[in-house]
Amino acid sequence: MFFEGSEKKAEIQINANKLSLLNDFDDKFWSALVxxxxxxxxxxxxxxxxxxxxxxxxxxxxWHDRLLIxxxxxxxxxxxxxxxxxxxxVDKIEQLTYQRKNEYFAHEQPSCxxxxxxxxxxxxxxxxxxxGEMDSHHNYIFHQDNHFIADKAxxxxxxxxxxxxxxxxxxxxxxxxxxxxxxAFLALDTLLPDFIIDDFVFQPYGYxxxxxxxxxxxxxxxxxxxxxxxxxxxxxxxxxxxxxxxxAILKPASFDLLSFNEFTFQQKIAANIPSEYVSKSLxxxxxxxxxxxxxxxxxxPQHQFTTPAQLTITGENHAL
Numbered sequence: 001m002f003f004e005g006s007e008k009k010a011e012i013q014i015n016a017n018k019l020s021l022l023n024d025f026d027d028k029f030w031s032a033l034v035x036x037x038x039x040x041x042x043x044x045x046x047x048x049x050x051x052x053x054x055x056x057x058x059x060x061x062x063w064h065d066r067l068l069i070x071x072x073x074x075x076x077x078x079x080x081x082x083x084x085x086x087x088x089x090v091d092k093i094e095q096l097t098y099q100r101k102n103e104y105f106a107h108e109q110p111s112c113x114x115x116x117x118x119x120x121x122x123x124x125x126x127x128x129x130x131x132g133e134m135d136s137h138h139n140y141i142f143h144q145d146n147h148f149i150a151d152k153a154x155x156x157x158x159x160x161x162x163x164x165x166x167x168x169x170x171x172x173x174x175x176x177x178x179x180x181x182x183x184a185f186l187a188l189d190t191l192l193p194d195f196i197i198d199d200f201v202f203q204p205y206g207y208x209x210x211x212x213x214x215x216x217x218x219x220x221x222x223x224x225x226x227x228x229x230x231x232x233x234x235x236x237x238x239x240x241x242x243x244x245x246x247x248a249i250l251k252p253a254s255f256d257l258l259s260f261n262e263f264t265f266q267q268k269i270a271a272n273i274p275s276e277y278v279s280k281s282l283x284x285x286x287x288x289x290x291x292x293x294x295x296x297x298x299x300x301p302q303h304q305f306t307t308p309a310q311l312t313i314t315g316e317n318h319a320l
Contacts (some may be wrong), residue, residue, distance in 0.1 A: 004108065007058055007070040007221065007232060008077040008116075009099040012084060013148070016065040016180050018273060021050060023064070029087075034060060037071050037080035045198040045212060052210040052217065054198050059210050059219040059234075062249070070234060072221060074109060078116040085123050095148040095289055096124065101256070102132075103161065113140040129282045131295035137162075137256050138281075143289050151291035155261045159237035159246060161231040163253035164224070172224035173205050182207050186249060193240060205283045227309070240268040247274060254280075254299040265294035274298055 005252060009304075014084040024112065031041050043086060046052070053060040058070040067084075071077045081098065097156060099115045109220045117128055119185040132138030137160075163171075171177075171185055179199050183189065188197070192211050195218070199209040207222040231250055234241055247255070255277075259265055265284065273279075281297040 003227045004073050004103055004105060004223075004228075006101050006103045006230065006232075008073045008075060009068070009070045009234070010081050011066060011068045011097045012067040012081070012093060012147075014088065014092050014269070019088075021062050021067055025062075029061060030062065033080050033083050034069075036083040037069075037075045037077045039071050039073075039075050042200055043198055045196050047196065047212055047214065049208075049215050050212050050217060052198060052212050052219075054200055054208055054210050058208065058221055061210070061212075061217055062218070063215075067219075068234075070219065070221075070232075072107045072223075073269065076110050078111065078119050078149060079180065082119055082123075090123055093124075093144070095127075095146070095150070096120070096144045097289075097291075099139060100140040102137055110260055113142075117142050127288065129285060129287075129293075131285070132256075132281045132297055133251065135279060137254065137297040139256070139258055139295055141287075141293065142224045143287055143291075145288055150261065152263075152290075154196055154291075155238075156234070156236050156259065157235040157262065158256070158258040159239045159243060160256040161233075161246070161250050161252035162229065162256075164231060165251035166226065168250050169224050169226045169229050172222055173226075175204075179207075186220070187245065191245065209312050238262075238268075240265070240272055243266065243272050244274065247277075252300075254297065257296045257298075258296075259294045260291045263292060263296060265296075269296060273298060289301060 034041055034055055039055045042054045042056060043242040044051055049063060051062045057073045061068040064194055069080065080102045103109060118125060120142060123260050126142050127145050128142040129256040130138050130140050196210045196215040197209060201207055205224050209220040211218045216236055218237055220230045223230045258267065278301050279296055279298055284292065284294040286292050
């Protein structure tokens, strides 16, 4: 069974003097927005700063002055963004950032990054970049090009793990695995003390988690199948410092790190990334909206040959 775990991501910051996303929009509005991406809301948690929605494909977080949405699979996140722009108005949007990373099977997606940017450009001027090499792991970023300058304290992090170890894959595809089992395996009590947690185990495989504590958030999405395993972490907690614990549990063959406004990125990866991993890509760019974006891809070099994977050539098989 194949599932495209790679996420599309959008963050929209609004003028909080004109409206509050947290207080002025109800669940019906957010359900409609999510539906435009071809996903649905499963559950939600809330504190006074943030409401977090767990989706059938990833997550939505809403604060007073911004929203963050991630969708995976064959969703069309750009349609949800267009819905938001049309309903709220460009004049209330301070900054919009849209990301897509390389997919396992890009040809199965209903659109590509270029298609999505054409839609966004109907409403706003912007700039687009590719972080990473075209023939390897990379991340596309589009951002609105206007007067906005980001707060230097506005930091976010992503850790994207590929080809997790056989042990981790087998554990996370164990039949009848509970939320408590997965939390224990990922050591989430250690990573997330005092957080409100909302999580869901998908059938036959897959796991999603949202966690919030005051202004802090963390979302985790697990696609554990051995032939296309992928685990993503997105947070405003410093994932560079948490990376050693995460990598020790998952032992991926490769992983990406991406940060916004982590100005000591190189020093932190030098201090925290285990020596068994080798850097294949290290890119940084100061965007005109004030964010400094850093991207790195690491691999664990193989020292012996592996056997070829035999494929099924009859029936429906999206991997061919």
